[in-house]
Amino acid sequence: MNTIKEWLVIAFDSTHQALRAEMLLEYAEIEIDLFPTPKGITAGCALSIQFQKEDLANVVRIVKEETVEIRGIYRNEVHGYVTIE
Numbered sequence: 261m262n263t264i265k266e267w268l269v270i271a272f273d274s275t276h277q278a279l280r281a282e283m284l285l286e287y288a289e290i291e292i293d294l295f296p297t298p299k300g301i302t303a304g305c306a307l308s309i310q311f312q313k314e315d316l317a318n319v320v321r322i323v324k325e326e327t328v329e330i331r332g333i334y335r336n337e338v339h340g341y342v343t344i345e
Contacts, residue, residue, distance in 0.1 A: 265312050265314075267311065267312060267313065268310070268311055268334065268335055268344065269301065269334045269335075269336070270309045270334075271297055271308045271330065271331040272307065272308065272330055273331050274329070275306070275307055277305070277329045278307040279307075280326075281322075281323065281328045282309060284322050285311065285319065288318065288322055290315045290318060290319060291311065292309050292310065293309070293311075294307055295310060298336075298341060300336075300340045301334055303331040304331070305331075316333070319333070320333070332345060333345035
């Protein structure tokens with residue numbers, strides 16, 4: 261059975277926070293992708309991080325423990341991005 265992975269997106273208000281989150285999540289061995297913030301998400305930073313939905317709990321824990329400032333965590337739906345955290 262083929263499993264399709266659902267990806268979530270973290271948006272930031274600053275490049276510094278995006279790069280800091282990238283370092284922390286990579287250190288925690290969470291599969292991520294740093295990419296341009298989608299047009300459907302309003303953020304102060306041009307960079308976002310994409311990660312797999314199955315890693316949500318770990319991502320939220322790391323962001324909170326390390327006090328990373330984020331705009332929000334989003335899921336891409338048919339009609340655009342929806343805030344989930």
